[in-house]
Amino acid sequence: MSKSSVAGAPPAALGTAPFARTVATVSVMGVLVVGQMYVTIPLMSELGDAWGVSAGAAAASTTAFAFAHAVGSLVSGPLSTRFGRRTVMVANVLAMAVVTALMPVATSLATGVTLRALQGLFAGSFIPMSYAYLHARIAPHRVSLALTVVSACMGATVVIGQVEAQLVASLLDWVWVFWGTVPLLLAGSAVSWRVLLAEGRQPAAVSGGAGLRAALGGRMFPLYLVILIGAGSLTAVYTGVQLFGPADVSGGGTLLALRASALPALLGAILLAPALARIPAPRRAAGALVVTAAAMLAAALSGDSAIALGAALFAFMAGFATLGPALIQSVGARAGAAQTTAIALYGFTLNVGAGAGAQLAAFFGGFTTLALFLALVLAVAVGGVLRGVRRT
Template sequence: MPTTPSVSPAATATATAADPAGAGWSPPGRTTALLTVTGILVVGQMYIVLPLLGPMARSFSASPGAVTWMATGFGLAYATGFLFAGPLADRYGPRRVIVLGLLATTLTTLAVPLATDLAAGCALRAVQGLAAASFAPAAFSVIATTVAPQRRPFALTCVTSGFLAAAVLVQVASQALESLAGWRTAFLTFGPLMALAAVFARRVLAADGGDRAATVRSAFAAMPRLLATPRLLLLYAATCTLLGGFVALYTAVSLAGPPGVSGNEGALLWLRAGALPAMVAVPLLAGALGRVPGRVRLPAALALAGAAALAASGAGGSAVALGAVLLLLVAGIAIAAPALVEAVAAAGGSARGAAVALYACAMFIGASLGPQLANSLADWGFAGIVRVVAAVFAAGAVLSVAAFSR
């Protein structure tokens, strides 16, 4: 919570009138908008290669299945980076970590097109993932410490929905940019955009202040205790299923999409863009959804995603039917993500920052394993893969029920 200087009652009243969220807090609109848009750019790098599997495979003389390691390499490094980014934000301040992290992500994103073979591409993607990991934990810290308490649920829902929307928006942009000038164009476009985001972050976000961890080591100290907490372990396991199933399904669309969709660039573009209404609707419904207890909202949302995945296996070759069930699946994930953050933060107690960093790590461990799950099941065809994805979401729902019973 930010520290506020002592002021007179009249000054406090004036400040409160000017800032409806309360004197001393950051303007919630600008802060939320910046973090949401920047999150789309940064988190979208996880998914940027999914529409590029074919073109990259041809460029590197490799199979599309082998190129999925460029997604997995990024994701594993990204998840590992969260373990360091959270403590660094606690020690040095979230705004500083966000700005420097965005500059590092800019450079590493621009380096990926320099790869001349798959091994170099995977290595550069891993470095990019480590740099990109600086953003999410620091963004959650900004919300927790600079946004007024009554505005935090909306800000949190917008930012987490932005993280999920990145999977759709950046895939659509990546596919469009590749069709214009090749796969390298996608990275060459997003790199400068993240540099621009760093400039805005420096200007818009509140200056770092308040208590700081004495050392990075002290900021790490809470993690072993958190990993020994049964409720948190169950929540982290449920978190792995969230993006694990999501990314596996979208990888399956690229690798083994159903007849009438696979290889049809127009249909693939429509499928990726068709989930966007769910990304917009869920934040608008944040108030109503927030009144549903987390112990009900979280497993119900994961169950919805699982049911949608199961329905996708029977969609046949209809792009319209598949798009409709993917819309429901994305809605379920968009509802579940903030519910998981809330549950993890509450279970973390005074070590909330470390708990949320572990949550982000678990989420993207799942995301990094998703492409390999789809690739390993490619011989099962699209329907077989998405049935397994449905089981993954069902397991997440069961784990979340078990967590709330502890």
């Protein structure tokens, strides 16, 4: 069975989507939707003041979004089986827009965390459904490039979301980080409905218990473990920079430059995608993990140098931008007819990792020890990928 088929039907039977319009729409919407997970990292002090708690306590808003996002990812598979991917994606973005509009009026930690959890829940369908849609609708020979572009854009949200929040909060006020996003989500929903192809009910054979058992098969487990570690490392390192980065990371401009330093790496990953696509996805993932582990080791050794830390973050994001599409290709290829369920589990695991990573940084006394720990677990993850290669 082709790795680019879903629900037992090849793309030709489902209808092939136009490449440029589809990838552009999914990428932009991914930045808007997934980026909301990370906008609260630079706003921890402002949110703490608004809710009457410490900045550290306000970090729970990022965790709440990520964990609820994981639940949303998990339930998106059964929902898409019944209603179609396009309907699930657009309906949830519309609901997310409503909750986002309410965020600035929260006056307590409990209310703020609840709203962030609802944001995450509605956003949760976007990553797995967009990947499943691309697998099903994009011509097979262009799937790798499509996944790399979309994955790089979604990976960039950890940077773009923070940069946007910091700039908007400094120029206007932190409330506009949320209120300014609402009309963009509404407009994006309308565009997505027009661009994405309609889908009906998927065959029951790929859903339910049979699909879940196939998606949880033994050869899939190492991949889910790697997803968990990679996503956790991503949020942990940027939360660590915000909480206790090097001594010369003190001004808003320095933090902005550190966050933006990773963007060229993401662009480079897109440009190199056609060449990298020739390498088997599991081996690509292993190589990317080696790069991220080495980057975290370099970050641990950067001392108080913002320049050295920026270079390490650049290398880390270069590896992560390659890791994401390689993992999603591996998951999609191994899951067979249970591809939609497997990709939903991918989204669930990714967001559990992201939520845990946001809290992980607080358990370390400084950035150096955090970076060393991340380098270690990323190195261990290389073994998980290679084990998966042997079991294929």
